[in-house]
Amino acid sequence: MSILTRFKDIMTSNMNALLDKAENPEKMIDQYLRNLNRDLGKVKAETASVMAEEQRAKRVLEESKADAEKMEKYAIKALEAGNEDDARKFLERKTQITEKQAELQQAYDLAESNAHQMRQMHDKLVSDINELEAKRRMLKAKWSVAKTQERINKIGSSVTDANNTAAGFGRMEDKVNRALDEANAMAELNKAPKDDIEDLASKYDKQVSVDDELARLKAKLNKE
Structure with missing residues (x-):
């Protein structure tokens, strides 16, 4: 099956109808996207090749036009130098080049059209893959909820006495x-059992500290 044929089948098919026939919709969706992403790689390569051909055709056409202009400039210089025969030869070569330009222009126009179509195809495929990615997340979420509800229903059916x-x-x-x-x-x-002796000791430690401070103040007053 070609890339475009598979792409057309995916985008024109009824996703819900396909999922109804699938034993595992999650796997089916994943497979669709794997196929499309693989095809996208091929489309990218082909698009790059066609775009390269467009650039080559454009370059050949521009070189031909440049050659024709160069021959005309040489003809002018030959006439200015009084060499009419040389000028004629340059103009004859310009005529030959110009006659081929019609074919080169036609080739470039075709290459440009092909490149434009391939870019459109590539961009459409990328857009549709992104859309399917979003749809996949939605469908997989619904599928997960459905499977959960199915398990709940099975559990509920086994309970006969609330x-x-x-x-x-x-x-x-x-x-x-x-x-x-x-x-x-x-x-x-x-x-561990609480030891109250430490709390009791701290009480008297504080008292002793106050007594010491009181004694210090009395000694200070007596000195004064």
Whole structure:
């Protein structure tokens, strides 16, 4: 299948209809984009080649025009020097060059048209791939939600007694609460016993410090 044929099939097909037939839409979307990105690489290479051909045709045409102008300048110089025969030869060569320019111009026009078409094709393919990338994210998100809902539905269908389920959750909650209470009690028991003597000692340390300061002030007053 050619690049353009595959590209046309992708862009004109009904994506939702294709996904309905697919066992795994995610894989199918990824495969589409892998194919398109691979084709984009080929289109880029072909576009570069066509653009290079356009530049080559343009360069040949411009060189031909420059050669024709050069022959005319030589003819003028020959006439100024009084050499009419030389001038005639230069003009004959200019005529030969000019006759070929029509073909060169036609080749350049075709190359330019081809390059323009390839650039348009390349830009359209890039744009459409970006659009499909966005669509892929959306479809994959929907597919993920659908699969999650399907799992929930299967779980829900297996539950026949909502009261028993609620009671089961209640028992689990009680078990968790008991485990938490036991863990907190064990943590409390594991704490080292508090030694109050240090707090008591600090009280008297502060008192001694105040007494020392009072004695110092009294001694200062007596000296005065």
